[in-house]
Amino acid sequence: MSLITITEVRKSFGQNEVLKGINLDVAAGEVIAIIGKSGSGKSTLLRCINGLETINDGSITVAGAQLAPDEVHLRALRLKVGMIFQGFNLFPHLTAGRNVMLSPMVVKKVSQKEAEAEARVRLEQVGLAHKFDAYPDELSGGQQQRVAIARALAMKPLALLCDEITSALDPELVNEVLAVVKKLAEEGMTLLMVTHEMRFAREVCDRVVFMHQGRVHEIGPPEEVFANPQTAELRQFLGQS
Amino acid sequence: MTQFSTWDIVSNLLLAARWTVLLSILAFIGGGAVGLVVLYCRIARKPWLQRAANLYIELFQGTPLLMQLFLIFFGLPLMGLDVSPWAAAFVSLTLWTSAFLAEIWRGCVESIPKGQWEASSSLAMSFFEQLRYVVLPQALRIAVPPTVGFSVQVVKGTALTSIIGFVELSKAATIITNATFEPFTVYGFAALIYFVLCWPLSKSSQLLERKLNVAHHHH
Structure with a gap:
């Protein structure tokens, strides 16, 4: 029984069809890396899964919650799947702790006391318990991204979507974020990540999806996909041609 | 003939x-309240609400305030509604203010990065x-200087x-001029009073703008 079911998903921006019939099933606890050139549709696919983009055809289901454009369905879906962004997108007017507390209090009506306790646990989990009262602009990029992870986790999602979450970071800050993601993977979180960190994908992921021109071009365990690419496109992408 | 002293x-x-x-003050408060509603309609994800709000804003921004006053008064x-000058003045200034504030605030809301929405x-x-x-909460910070600045236009x-x-300041000036035959003095003083009311507002708008730009977001 898969947690995320993506069936024949098509998505166009105007005349340009960026997703041309995507099928992908993700089991609970699975860690999946989506790789591919820019423009291959990998970020768009991720954004469709929690309804940041509408789809033109096909269906997406996460643990029984169906993607539909109305607010009730979107809310149900987004309670099951969280998202981390390339640009962190922390709320700059709130402290790190408040960033993590906001959505549980507003959306789930959790009491302030409970939300604060939860926020402290989540910040601890990403190694930032001591930054509870810091504002985003007082944190490094890596720290901001870890707060963003804690913020998503506080909603207790079943799966996390990571959209190039280390691409905006200075090289020396990449590892602290990847370490947190790796720990999440080991704890059994279901992860779908669009990434350029091939080494990380090879070490941590269960399956690698190579997207090319709006289609899933190749898919398989990292050792196969990386060591034995079947298509010329993937070989070229991996720099083996 | 009666003599009027400067103090008179x-x-x-x-x-x-x-x-x-x-x-x-009343027009600003009323305009702010109505403006918030118009702002909500303007940015809500309902096309017909957006169009209605757009039409409202364009109507009030695209016609002279004087015509709006006349039409209401x-x-x-x-239509059988008897309105006092007071009520007509309050209603038309409120509507006029709300259209401008809604548009100013829309700009502030749209300047918040898309990532915050996502x-x-x-x-x-x-x-x-x-x-x-x-x-x-983020748009509010940006909105304070132009909002205070616009209050000058309301005054x-x-x-x-x-x-x-x-009968407010300008009307009183006209009445007094008719009695004293000293238009330059009277209107000069009236202008001075307007200036004393408006100058602190535009000055504080400038100061706020500088302060909010320089200061940390949150202090």
Whole structure:
């Protein structure tokens, strides 16, 4: 029984069809890396899964919650799947702790006391318990991204979507974020990540999806996909041609 | 012939200026409240609401305030509603202010990065919750200087209500001129009073702008 079911998903921006019939099933606890050139549709696919983009055809289901454009369905879906962004997108007017507390209090009506306790646990989990009262602009990029992870986790999602979450970071800050993601993977979180960190994908992921021109071009365990690419496109992408 | 001292002129102008101040404040508060509603319609994800709000804004921004005053003061009685100059002045200034404030605030809301909407969406917040907890608190900071700046326009806009017979500063100046035959002195003092009302507002708008730009977001 898969947690995320993506069936024949098509998505166009105007005349340009960026997703041309995507099928992908993700089991609970699975860690999946989506790789591919820019423009291959990998970020768009991720954004469709929690309804940041509408789809033109096909269906997406996460643990029984169906993607539909109305607010009730979107809310149900987004309670099951969280998202981390390339640009962190922390709320700059709130402290790190408040960033993590906001959505549980507003959306789930959790009491302030409970939300604060939860926020402290989540910040601890990403190694930032001591930054509870810091504002985003007082944190490094890596720290901001870890707060963003804690913020998503506080909603207790079943799966996390990571959209190039280390691409905006200075090289020396990449590892602290990847370490947190790796720990999440080991704890059994279901992860779908669009990434350029091939080494990380090879070490941590269960399956690698190579997207090319709006289609899933190749898919398989990292050792196969990386060591034995079947298509010329993937070989070229991996720099083996 | 009665003689008027300078103090007679100034004191009477000051008494009338109370009405200018009161009308400005009420129009600003009323305009702010209506403006918030118009803003909500303008950015809500309902095309027909957006169009209605757009039409409202364009209508009030695209016609002179004086015409709006006339239409409300002379138009409503045609429909059987008797309006006092007071009520007509308050209603038309409120509507006029709301259109401008809604447009100013829309610009502030749209300057908030898209990522803020996306992050709060992905945390399952509704449109209203996003506005209330994420977008408006940030937009408010940006909105303070232009909003305070616009209040100057409201104060000056009240002068037009003298034409429909509302006795505020400008109307009082005209009345006093008719009695004293000293238009330059009287209007000079009236202008000075307007300046004393408006200058601190535009100055504080500038100061706020600098302060909010320089300071940390949150201090």
